[in-house]
Amino acid sequence: MKKLGILGSTGSIGVSTLEIVADFPDQFEVVTLTAGNNLTRLEEQIRRFRPKMVAVISPEGAETLRRRLGADAPEILSGVEGLVACACDPDIDMIVSAIVGAAGLVPTMAAIESGKDVALANKETLVTAGPLVTAAVKRLGVRLFPVDSEHSAIFQSMEGHRMDNVRRLILTASGGPFRNRPLAEMRCVTPADALAHPNWSMGRKISIDSATMMNKGLEVIEARWLFDVLPERIAVHIHPQSIVHSLVEYIDGAVIAQLGIPDMKTPIAYALSHPHRLPLNLPPLDLCGLRNLTFDEPDLERFPCLGLAYEALAMGGTAPAVLNAANEVAVEAFLNGEIPFLEIASVIRATLAGHEVKNLEHIDEVLRADLWARKQARQVAVKIAGGGQAC
Ligand SMILES: NC(=O)C1=CN([C@@H]2O[C@H](COP(=O)(O)OP(=O)(O)OC[C@H]3O[C@@H](n4cnc5c(N)ncnc54)[C@H](OP(=O)(O)O)[C@@H]3O)[C@@H](O)[C@H]2O)C=CC1
Numbered sequence: 479m480k481k482l483g484i485l486g487s488t489g490s491i492g493v494s495t496l497e498i499v500a501d502f503p504d505q506f507e508v509v510t511l512t513a514g515n516n517l518t519r520l521e522e523q524i525r526r527f528r529p530k531m532v533a534v535i536s537p538e539g540a541e542t543l544r545r546r547l548g549a550d551a552p553e554i555l556s557g558v559e560g561l562v563a564c565a566c567d568p569d570i571d572m573i574v575s576a577i578v579g580a581a582g583l584v585p586t587m588a589a590i591e592s593g594k595d596v597a598l599a600n601k602e603t604l605v606t607a608g609p610l611v612t613a614a615v616k617r618l619g620v621r622l623f624p625v626d627s628e629h630s631a632i633f634q635s636m637e638g639h640r641m642d643n644v645r646r647l648i649l650t651a652s653g654g655p656f657r658n659r660p661l662a663e664m665r666c667v668t669p670a671d672a673l674a675h676p677n678w679s680m681g682r683k684i685s686i687d688s689a690t691m692m693n694k695g696l697e698v699i700e701a702r703w704l705f706d707v708l709p710e711r712i713a714v715h716i717h718p719q720s721i722v723h724s725l726v727e728y729i730d731g732a733v734i735a736q737l738g739i740p741d742m743k744t745p746i747a748y749a750l751s752h753p754h755r756l757p758l759n760l761p762p763l764d765l766c767g768l769r770n771l772t773f774d775e776p777d778l779e780r781f782p783c784l785g786l787a788y789e790a791l792a793m794g795g796t797a798p799a800v801l802n803a804a805n806e807v808a809v810e811a812f813l814n815g816e817i818p819f820l821e822i823a824s825v826i827r828a829t830l831a832g833h834e835v836k837n838l839e840h841i842d843e844v845l846r847a848d849l850w851a852r853k854q855a856r857q858v859a860v861k862i863a864g865g866g867q868a869c
């Protein structure tokens with residue numbers, strides 16, 4: 479029986495994880511759950527999975543939950559301390575890190591520092607603090623199992639192989655809802671347009687990241703640290719079908735890939751049960767029904783966020799944390815109707831340009847850079863909003 483803590487249990491990845499737990503009750507037990515503001519969903523999850531401890535963002539939210547659950551309430555905590563307590567509980571074997579954004583960093587690092595294995599969906603942890611995270615993982619001998627579909631595919635395609643035989647990692651990208659949209663028409667797309675991912679059902683922030691292709695940029699940075707591969711050996715190919723989840727090219731010319739229908743339950747289940755596979759009740763991939771699997775180069779002119787991610791990775795130190803924080807602010811501003819879609823990249827570019835890169839020696843440097851970038855990016859976004867360029 480594997481004992482789980484699920485950070486971000488009320489989100490898209492959290493809910494899929496709990497569906498797997500529910501399907502395999504003899505294999506998994508839920509010890510802790512954490513949510514942001516969705517108290518109704520968390521209450522349902524508490525009643526169903528009976529965790530011993532949960533955490534939410536605000537003390538008021540915690541009080542509301544206590545009142546609603548009455549005698550059925552587990553220990554209910556709040557704030558970052560609550561998240562950290564739920565990440566580090568001594569009964570837990572593995573943490574599922576599924577909070578969205580840089581908010582996932584501190585509890586995920588805390589879980590690693592307390593010796594837990596991590597099923598990692600929160601790519602922002604590696605984006606913002608990659609070298610610190612991988613150093614801690616090595617030092618403590620814990621394991622990181624990728625949940626992100628591309629990284630799970632690469633992980634699976636590298637099992638039984640030597641890293642020094644790898645020539646390139648090839649991340650596939652769907653191209654998002656605007657894959658074929660001319661630049662001029664991308665200016666005035668709406669949040670609803672941008673949230674309509676062609677292949678995956680996901681949370682709002684990552685859906686917008688897919689539409690700008692910042693998601694792929696974040697994934698390049700994630701792959702750089704997860705697999706210890708230099709950026710020039712990480713390629714991105716547009717693959718609109720989202721069937722080939724990523725590929726590894728070896729020095730002898732062999733290319734090994736993992737394929738499957740686009741459903742996050744496959745990578746989540748593999749991260750939870752590695753090296754075993756769970757008999758998931760998913761429709762099989764209909765190979766004979768696949769008429770074409772295509773691959774193409776990304777268009778960096780229409781999707782500048784991907785280029786900005788490579789730039790931040792080359793700048794090193796605190797730059798990727800700044801890229802990430804500026805992106806979070808810009809995505810929020812776009813979703814709130816404050817800035818046009820194409821200005822997401824402008825906010826990130828201006829914030830990065832004004833940043834003095836610092837080396838990463840401690841997580842505090844990441845948190846300081848994150849805070850600085852949020853303030854800067856907010857100012858840039860407000861200026862853009864006031865500049866009358868809205869659609
Ligand atoms: N969805 C997917 O298919 C994939 C997601 N990922 C990655 O997984 C992570 C989660 O994504 P996804 O599930 O889509 O996101 P969602 O937005 O669906 O869920 C996010 C979760 O984080 C919680 N949360 C948000 N902000 C905070 C905060 N400040 N403090 C504590 N908890 C918070 C939310 O709580 P609440 O809702 O209660 O407010 C929710 O439980 C992201 O990093 C994403 O990039 C990677 C690959 C695929």
Ligand SMILES: CC(=O)[C@@H](O)[C@H](O)COP(=O)(O)O
Binds near residue numbers: 688689742
């Ligand atoms: C399911 C998953 O892992 C997402 O990160 C997905 O890959 C997003 O699709 P894009 O390829 O459009 O970014």
Ligand SMILES: [Mn+2]
Binds near residue numbers: 626627628697
């Ligand atoms: Mn992905």
